[in-house]
Amino acid sequence: xxxxxxxxxxxxxxxxxxxxxDDYVGYCHCRMCQKALGxxxxxxxxxxxxxxxxxxxxxxxxxxxxxxxxxxERGFCPECGTPLVVRDSTGxxxxxxxxxxxxDFPPTCHCGIESxxxxxxxxxxxxxxxxxxxxxxxxxxxxxxxxxx
Amino acid sequence: MSEKFVPVTGGCLCHAVRYEAxxxxxxAFYCHCKTCQKTSGAPAEVGVMVKPGTLKFxxxxxxxxxxxxxxxxxxxxxxxxxxxxxxxxxxxWxxxxxxxxxxxxRVVPTExxxxxxxxxxxxxxxxLPRMRSEDYAELKKAWASAGxxxxxxxx
Numbered sequence: 322x323x324x325x326x327x328x329x330x331x332x333x334x335x336x337x338x339x340x341x342x343d344d345y346v347g348y349c350h351c352r353m354c355q356k357a358l359g360x361x362x363x364x365x366x367x368x369x370x371x372x373x374x375x376x377x378x379x380x381x382x383x384x385x386x387x388x389x390x391x392x393x394e395r396g397f398c399p400e401c402g403t404p405l406v407v408r409d410s411t412g413x414x415x416x417x418x419x420x421x422x423x424x425d426f427p428p429t430c431h432c433g434i435e436s437x438x439x440x441x442x443x444x445x446x447x448x449x450x451x452x453x454x455x456x457x458x459x460x461x462x463x464x465x466x467x468x469x470x
Numbered sequence: 471m472s473e474k475f476v477p478v479t480g481g482c483l484c485h486a487v488r489y490e491a492x493x494x495x496x497x498a499f500y501c502h503c504k505t506c507q508k509t510s511g512a513p514a515e516v517g518v519m520v521k522p523g524t525l526k527f528x529x530x531x532x533x534x535x536x537x538x539x540x541x542x543x544x545x546x547x548x549x550x551x552x553x554x555x556x557x558x559x560x561x562x563w564x565x566x567x568x569x570x571x572x573x574x575x576r577v578v579p580t581e582x583x584x585x586x587x588x589x590x591x592x593x594x595x596x597x598l599p600r601m602r603s604e605d606y607a608e609l610k611k612a613w614a615s616a617g618x619x620x621x622x623x624x625x
Contacts, residue, residue, distance in 0.1 A: 330509040359552030359567030387549040397550025401535040404511040416511025427591035444593040
């Protein structure tokens with residue numbers, strides 16, 4: 322059985338996932354990810370699907386959530402501040418650095434490149450998308466509009 | 471000698487914590503250590519050195535978590551944004567994280583630290599000088615002051 326684990330630095334929040342990640346492992350260069358992580362980007366391994374409520378578990382404390390946009394919440398450890406997850410209606414993304422084995426999840430794309438820090442040069446040939454051209458963002462924006470409207 | 475520190479501002483995502491500091495924008499560093507990976511949730515940190523005594527929080531203070539005997543990490547308790555690393559005496563060694571700055575595009579990284587734990591797929595700025603933890607004199611000195619090796623073992 323698949324078992325993917327991760328945690329925060331202090332060990333208060335642990336997560337365990339018993340399904341495979343989506344194909345998407347993405348750098349997100351958006352300004353919100355930069356601010357939230359204090360870094361140059363977020364890098365997210367995503368877990369979605371109909372069974373996500375059963376397959377994604379926090380096994381100790383729950384993270385604290387901050388709603389950074391209408392459709393997305395960011396979960397972090399309230400004790401040590403480690404950013405751990407984003408969640409929306411489809412599932413979770415976990416920060417790649419919080420995984421116990423980040424080396425096993427090489428990224429597959431760059432998103433939000435309209436706000437990429439100009440001096441950051443990552444040497445790869447991965448696809449690069451602006452937020453407005455990102456299929457997942459377009460789908461979420463449409464669903465949000467439909468709900469609102 | 472020209473002054474290498476310049477005034478900057480930064481803060482968290484929800485604006486509860488804001489700071490002002492004089493920082494060295496032109497000698498920032500990638501830190502690839504395991505603790506930075508875990509606590510940042512990212513493949514590496516980019517740290518910007520602060521001139522001693524100049525970091526001031528102008529709204530709320532961050533919450534601090536002591537991540538090792540040689541440093542504490544400050545984050546916003548409301549939104550979780552990560553902001554700073556401060557050594558115990560809060561004077562001689564203070565860092566703000568590049569992404570917390572209002573203008574991270576002004577930062578110029580010039581070296582890689584703790585490269586023994588660099589993630590194999592994170593190929594970034596490969597031309598910059600690279601240092602392993604055991605060759606990093608300032609880090610070893612800080613750990614030695616706590617009676618420990620740079621791996622956290624008794625001296």
